[in-house]
Amino acid sequence: MRLQDRTAIVTGGASGIGKAIAMGFAAEGAHVIVADIIDNPLEGGAKTVDAILEAGGKATFRECDVMQSADLEAAVAEAISIAGRLDIMVNNAAARCPKPMHETTEEDWDRVVGVNAKGVFLGCRAAVQQMLTQDIRNEVRGRIVNLSSQHGMVRAPNAFAYGVGKSAVVYMTKQIAGDYAEHGIVCNAVAPGKILTGKTGAPIAPKAIEYSHARTPWPRLGKPSDVANAALFLASDEASYITGENLMVDGGWMAN
Numbered sequence: 001m002r003l004q005d006r007t008a009i010v011t012g013g014a015s016g017i018g019k020a021i022a023m024g025f026a027a028e029g030a031h032v033i034v035a036d037i038i039d040n041p042l043e044g045g046a047k048t049v050d051a052i053l054e055a056g057g058k059a060t061f062r063e064c065d066v067m068q069s070a071d072l073e074a075a076v077a078e079a080i081s082i083a084g085r086l087d088i089m090v091n092n093a094a095a096r097c098p099k100p101m102h103e104t105t106e107e108d109w110d111r112v113v114g115v116n117a118k119g120v121f122l123g124c125r126a127a128v129q130q131m132l133t134q135d136i137r138n139e140v141r142g143r144i145v146n147l148s149s150q151h152g153m154v155r156a157p158n159a160f161a162y163g164v165g166k167s168a169v170v171y172m173t174k175q176i177a178g179d180y181a182e183h184g185i186v187c188n189a190v191a192p193g194k195i196l197t198g199k200t201g202a203p204i205a206p207k208a209i210e211y212s213h214a215r216t217p218w219p220r221l222g223k224p225s226d227v228a229n230a231a232l233f234l235a236s237d238e239a240s241y242i243t244g245e246n247l248m249v250d251g252g253w254m255a256n
């Protein structure tokens with residue numbers, strides 16, 4: 001029970017990797033607030049909160065659009081009403097737009113960079129504002145885990161706005177880690193490579209799978225639990241003296 005009595009918010013926790021993170025945290029004792037614009041997983045299956053409650057864990061769903069600061073502040077307020085503090089903030093929600101730069105409209109840019117960069121800024125800001133008011137426990141006032149990507153560190157083929165937003169996540173993670181270390185706030189990122197979340201269509205189109213295998217030295221592509229395990233480590237007390245890190249969970253993609 002590595003997160004016993006901790007409160008965590010997971011944005012985009014209804015689906016895919018966010019669902020795996022929420023379930024992993026709850027299995028380790030956290031009360032998880034699933035903050036998403038939907039509660040039915042994009043890939044189908046049980047709602048995150050139902051699955052957690054079924055397994056004997058603690059979870060609450062909160063409708064939250066990460067582009068709206070008031071929604072994130074309300075999610076933080078919910079954590080406070082549950083446990084009096086917010087221990088862990090996971091900024092996982094993301095939007096995609098499969099277009100090269102010359103076809104990217106201003107609306108595409110505003111939506112995708114809005115969710116992937118502004119949404120992470122607003123999530124970090126709401127969390128830090130609360131964490132600064134909390135007691136230090138075991139050296140730490142609170143922990144932030146952001147979801148970045150290998151795309152944004154290297155070119156994201158046919159996904160210009162997505163890559164730009166993700167590169168901002170890597171930068172924000174370092175700046176927040178440096179700015180708030182003296183206050184006992186830890187900020188790290190997890191950078192997934194190609195993760196198969198159960199979604200059909202474009203994410204598993206033969207061309208996309210072939211490209212991902214060609215880039216990934218490890219013989220299989222990723223599972224949501226691979227990323228959830230890394231997020232769990234960074235959210236736990238086991239990750240001591242680690243901040244500003246962008247932990248690749250990519251089967252070696254970036255080493256290749």
Ligand SMILES: NC(=O)c1ccc[n+]([C@@H]2O[C@H](COP(=O)([O-])OP(=O)(O)OC[C@H]3O[C@@H](n4cnc5c(N)ncnc54)[C@H](O)[C@@H]3O)[C@@H](O)[C@H]2O)c1
Nearest residue numbers: 012015016017036037065066092093094147149192194195
């Ligand atoms: N799946 C991969 O291969 C992969 C690779 C690299 C990085 N990532 C990153 O990992 C994270 C999770 O990826 P995934 O594949 O599970 O994503 P997903 O598309 O399966 O799920 C994203 C979730 O975010 C929610 N969301 C979207 N816009 C939102 C908003 N405005 N406010 C709140 N919630 C919103 C969606 O409703 C959904 O539940 C993302 O940050 C993604 O960029 C994923």
